[in-house]
Amino acid sequence: MSYLKFDKEELVNLEYSLVREVLATNKTGGYLNTTLVGCNTRKYHGLFVLPVKNFDNRRYVLLSSLDETLIQHGREFNLGIHCYGKNNYEPRGHKYIVDFEFDKYPTITYRIGGILFSKSMLFLHNKEQLLIKYTLLDAHSATTLRLRPFLSFREIHTLTHANDDADRGYVTVENGASYRLYDGFPTVNIQTNKQNDYFHNPDWYYNIEYLEEKRRGFQYKEDLYTPGYFELPIKKGESVVVSVSTSPVAVKGLSGVFTREAARRISLQSYDDCLHRAAKQFIVNSGKGLKEIYSGYTWLGKGLRETLIALPGLTLFxxxxxxxxxxxxxxTFKIYNHQLLHGSKQVDAALWLFWVIQQYAAFTGDAQGVWLKYRTRLKAILKSFLDGGRMGVSLADNGLLWVRMNGVAMTWMNAYDKDGVxxxxxxxxxxxxxxFWYNAVCYMIDMETKYGSDTRFVYQLQAVKDKLDASFYNVFWNEERQHLADYVDENGQNVFTRPNQIFACSLDYSPLSEEVKGKIMEAVKRExxxxxxxxxxxxxxxxYKGIYDGNQDQRDHSYHQGSTRVWLLTYYIEAMLKLYGGMSVRRASELINAFEEDIERHGIGAICELYDGDPPHNPHGAISSAVATASLLRSEYLVNKYKQTEEI
Known part of the structure; x- marks a missing residue:
C-alpha cells in the first residue's frame, strides 16, 4: 500500500482535494503541477511546464491540461474538471475518482459503472518529455478513449486570452500531432503508442478560473486553446502511453520507456522517502554543465543566499x-562570482559560503583538505569586506558590519509593500x-593558523576579532528583554523578538557566553x-500578523511579521544540541517528525515554504521549499549524529 494515498470520500470533496497539490519535475527546470483531481487552481499549474531557452530560460506553461473522455455505447464520460466560477465545475470528472496514490509517480483511478480506469503520470528526468499511461483495468463493453489537450504557451506568472495571433495549425507526427502557438516557442508533440484518429477542431475555452489566484488577489481568469482531440480504442487490461514532448519521439518503445524510468524512481513508503525525493527535485541541470538550485516550486526562482542555505541539506545530509x-x-561560483566578491542586495550571502564550507569540512572530516580547496576564494571575500569595496556595507571602528542601502532590504527579510517600500x-x-561575520573571521583565523602561511592576514583578522569580542555583546544585548537586539541603528536598539539572533547561538564560532546563549534560546522558545x-x-x-492571507500587499506585510519558517528550525535544533546535549534530543526529534502530519497537505510529499504563526499553523507559500526541506534533512542528520557520537 502506498504511503501517500487518498480515497474517494476525500477526493470528491473539492474543499479537501483542491488544496492538495501534486508536483513532479524533470531535473532541468521543467515540472508538472496540479491538484489531486487535476483541476488547476493556480496560474502556475500545468502538465507540461518548461524553461524556454529563447526567453531567457523563463518557465512557460505549454500544456495546461489533457482532458480524458471514455466512450461506451455512444455515451461519453468526461474525466476532466475545470472551474468556471463559484461551485461551477465542468466537466465534473472528479466524481468518478475512487483512488489517488503517489508511489513512484502519481496514479488516479476512476470508476464509472463497470469501467475501472487508471491514469499514471511520469515526467522523464533530464528530458523534455512527459509520459501518461492509461490502463483500462476493467470493462464489459467496447471502450474508446478520447484525449483533448488544452494549450496555453504563456509564462508562468501571466495568463493568456483568446487571440488571433495563435497559430491554429498543426503538423502530423507519428501517431500524433505537433503544435506551436507562437514564434520562438518549442513545439508540443502529443503522440500515443498505438494508432489513433485525430480530429482537428480548433477552439477556445473561455473564462477558466484559478481559485488560488483569486484568493491571492491576482488576475484569475484565463482562456485556453484546444486544437482538437484524439480518439483510440482501448481494451480491458490494455495500457496506452501518451507522450508529450518538445521533439517527436519513436512511439513503439514508449511503454518500455515508462517501465524503465519508473524503475529508477524512489518508492515513497515513508516520511523520509518523501524528504529525500523532494530534495532531489530542487537541483537542476540548467545547461552548459551548470547545476543550480530552485528555491521552491512552483513560482520561486534561483538565488545565491537560498542556494547556499539549502545546498548542504539537499546533498550532504x-x-x-x-x-x-x-x-x-x-x-554557484561561476554564476554568482561578482556577487560573492563585490556584494549584492543580499548582504549576508557571501558569509553563508563560510558556513557551507564548514558543513562540508565537518561532514567529510577533512578540515585541511576542504580548507585548502576553498581557501583562496574565502580569503578574497573577507578581503573585500575589510577593504570596503562591497555594496551597501562598511566595516565600523568596533569591528561590526554596518549595512545600509536606502530603500533596500538587504537581509533575508526582504518583502516590499505595494509602493516598493x-x-x-x-x-x-x-x-x-x-x-556570520564573526564566524567567518574566526574560521579564517583558525584554518589559516593551522594550515596556511599568511600570518599578516591572520594578524589583521585577529585585530577585527578582538574588536568584535569587545563590541558584539555590548551593542546587541538587551538586559530588559534578555535577548539580543534584532538590529541597531542611529536610534538605538530595535528589540523586536525575532529569530535572527539564533545564529549567534548555532554557528561554530560565537562571541557569546553559554549563559547568554541560554537566555536567547529561552526567549526564542517562549515567543x-x-x-x-x-x-x-x-x-x-x-x-505581529498571525495569519498569512489576503492580497499581495497584505501577505507581504505578514511575510516576515509573524509567519512561521521551517528553514530556521535546524539552527534552533543545532543550538539546542550544543547547549543542552542529550536532554534535547527527544524534543528535537519531535520537532522534526511533527511535519509528517503535513506531508499530505498543501504539496503532497513535500515541505512548504511557511506556515501561519497562529495555531493550527496552516501551510502557505510555495508548496515545496528547498530551504525548508534542507532544514529538516540537516536536523535529522544532526540528531542522528549526536545519538551516535554525542557531538555535532
Whole structure:
C-alpha cells in the first residue's frame, strides 16, 4: 500500500482535494503541477511546464491540461474538471475518482459503472518529455478513449486570452500531432503508442478560473486553446502511453520507456522517502554543465543566499552526495562570482559560503583538505569586506558590519509593500549578519593558523576579532528583554523578538557566553518556537500578523511579521544540541517528525515554504521549499549524529 494515498470520500470533496497539490519535475527546470483531481487552481499549474531557452530560460506553461473522455455505447464520460466560477465545475470528472496514490509517480483511478480506469503520470528526468499511461483495468463493453489537450504557451506568472495571433495549425507526427502557438516557442508533440484518429477542431475555452489566484488577489481568469482531440480504442487490461514532448519521439518503445524510468524512481513508503525525493527535485541541470538550485516550486526562482542555505541539506545530509555538492558549489561560483566578491542586495550571502564550507569540512572530516580547496576564494571575500569595496556595507571602528542601502532590504527579510517600500529594512548593525561575520573571521583565523602561511592576514583578522569580542555583546544585548537586539541603528536598539539572533547561538564560532546563549534560546522558545518552525516575530509585538492571507500587499506585510519558517528550525535544533546535549534530543526529534502530519497537505510529499504563526499553523507559500526541506534533512542528520557520537 502506498504511503501517500487518498480515497474517494476525500477526493470528491473539492474543499479537501483542491488544496492538495501534486508536483513532479524533470531535473532541468521543467515540472508538472496540479491538484489531486487535476483541476488547476493556480496560474502556475500545468502538465507540461518548461524553461524556454529563447526567453531567457523563463518557465512557460505549454500544456495546461489533457482532458480524458471514455466512450461506451455512444455515451461519453468526461474525466476532466475545470472551474468556471463559484461551485461551477465542468466537466465534473472528479466524481468518478475512487483512488489517488503517489508511489513512484502519481496514479488516479476512476470508476464509472463497470469501467475501472487508471491514469499514471511520469515526467522523464533530464528530458523534455512527459509520459501518461492509461490502463483500462476493467470493462464489459467496447471502450474508446478520447484525449483533448488544452494549450496555453504563456509564462508562468501571466495568463493568456483568446487571440488571433495563435497559430491554429498543426503538423502530423507519428501517431500524433505537433503544435506551436507562437514564434520562438518549442513545439508540443502529443503522440500515443498505438494508432489513433485525430480530429482537428480548433477552439477556445473561455473564462477558466484559478481559485488560488483569486484568493491571492491576482488576475484569475484565463482562456485556453484546444486544437482538437484524439480518439483510440482501448481494451480491458490494455495500457496506452501518451507522450508529450518538445521533439517527436519513436512511439513503439514508449511503454518500455515508462517501465524503465519508473524503475529508477524512489518508492515513497515513508516520511523520509518523501524528504529525500523532494530534495532531489530542487537541483537542476540548467545547461552548459551548470547545476543550480530552485528555491521552491512552483513560482520561486534561483538565488545565491537560498542556494547556499539549502545546498548542504539537499546533498550532504540527504544522501552523502559530495560530488553533487561540489558540482552545485562550482556552478554557484561561476554564476554568482561578482556577487560573492563585490556584494549584492543580499548582504549576508557571501558569509553563508563560510558556513557551507564548514558543513562540508565537518561532514567529510577533512578540515585541511576542504580548507585548502576553498581557501583562496574565502580569503578574497573577507578581503573585500575589510577593504570596503562591497555594496551597501562598511566595516565600523568596533569591528561590526554596518549595512545600509536606502530603500533596500538587504537581509533575508526582504518583502516590499505595494509602493516598493521595504516592510523590514533593518538597516544598521544586523544581528545575524554580524554573527556570520564573526564566524567567518574566526574560521579564517583558525584554518589559516593551522594550515596556511599568511600570518599578516591572520594578524589583521585577529585585530577585527578582538574588536568584535569587545563590541558584539555590548551593542546587541538587551538586559530588559534578555535577548539580543534584532538590529541597531542611529536610534538605538530595535528589540523586536525575532529569530535572527539564533545564529549567534548555532554557528561554530560565537562571541557569546553559554549563559547568554541560554537566555536567547529561552526567549526564542517562549515567543517564537511553534510545532511548525520558528515565527518571524513575537505574537507580543503590535506588528505581529498571525495569519498569512489576503492580497499581495497584505501577505507581504505578514511575510516576515509573524509567519512561521521551517528553514530556521535546524539552527534552533543545532543550538539546542550544543547547549543542552542529550536532554534535547527527544524534543528535537519531535520537532522534526511533527511535519509528517503535513506531508499530505498543501504539496503532497513535500515541505512548504511557511506556515501561519497562529495555531493550527496552516501551510502557505510555495508548496515545496528547498530551504525548508534542507532544514529538516540537516536536523535529522544532526540528531542522528549526536545519538551516535554525542557531538555535532
Amino acid at each position: 540527504a544522501d552523502g552526495d559530495t560530488a553533487q555538492f561540489e558540482d552545485v558549489l562550482e556552478s 521595504p516592510v523590514t529594512e533593518r538597516s544598521g548593525f544586523q544581528v545575524e549578519t554580524n554573527a 517564537l518556537l511553534t510545532e511548525r518552525g520558528i515565527r518571524t516575530l513575537s505574537p507580543k509585538n503590535s506588528l
